[in-house]
Amino acid sequence: MPVGNTLEAKMRYRINKSKVSAFILSDFYDLSDRDQVGRVLRKMVKEQFLIKIGQGIFAKTKESKLTGKRILETDFITIAKQALKKLKVKIFPSKAEQDYNSGKSTQVPTGLRIGVNKRISRTISYNGREISYEQSTIRTH
Secondary structure (H helix, E strand, O other): OOOOOOHHHHHHHHHHHOOOOEEEHHHHOOOOOHHHHHHHHHHHHHOOOEEEEEOOEEEEEEEOOOOOOEEEOOOHHHHHHHHHHHOOOOEEOOHHHHHHHHOOOOOOOOOOEEEEOOOOOOOOEEOOEEOEEEEOOOOOO
16 A cells, blocks of 8 residues: 555556556546646656656666666567556557568668558657657557
8 A cells, every 4th residue: 555645646556566667647537636646747757756758757766786777677669558548559560570571671770660551740758758659550440
C-alpha cells in the first residue's frame, strides 16, 4: 500500500508496482484531475524519479551502475512502444524490420522507426534520439 495518503504517494506506489515503464497523464486521472496529476508528474521529473520523453509521456528511471546518474529503466524503444499502446496506437514492424526478418535485407534496423496504424504527430525522444513513424502497410481485419 502507498506510504501516506497523498496524491504523490498514490502515484509513486502505482509507478513502482507497474510492470510497464511508460506512463501517460490519463494513467492517473482516476486519482485526481489533470492539473494536480501534471503538477505531481513535473515534481517527479524534477527529482529524476521519472524522465519526460514526450508531451504527456513519462518513463521510469533507475540509477546507472556506471555513472550513478538516472537513466531509463528499460530500453528506449520498448518504452516508446508501451507509450504508443497506451495512446491506443497499433504497432507493427517497420518495413526495414520486415525486410530484415524475412531475409530480404542484411541491414539491421535501428529500431527508432516504428510501424503504426495511423498518422502520429507526437514526438517521443530521449537523449538526442527520436522515434520516427511509418504508416504500416499491414492491414488487420
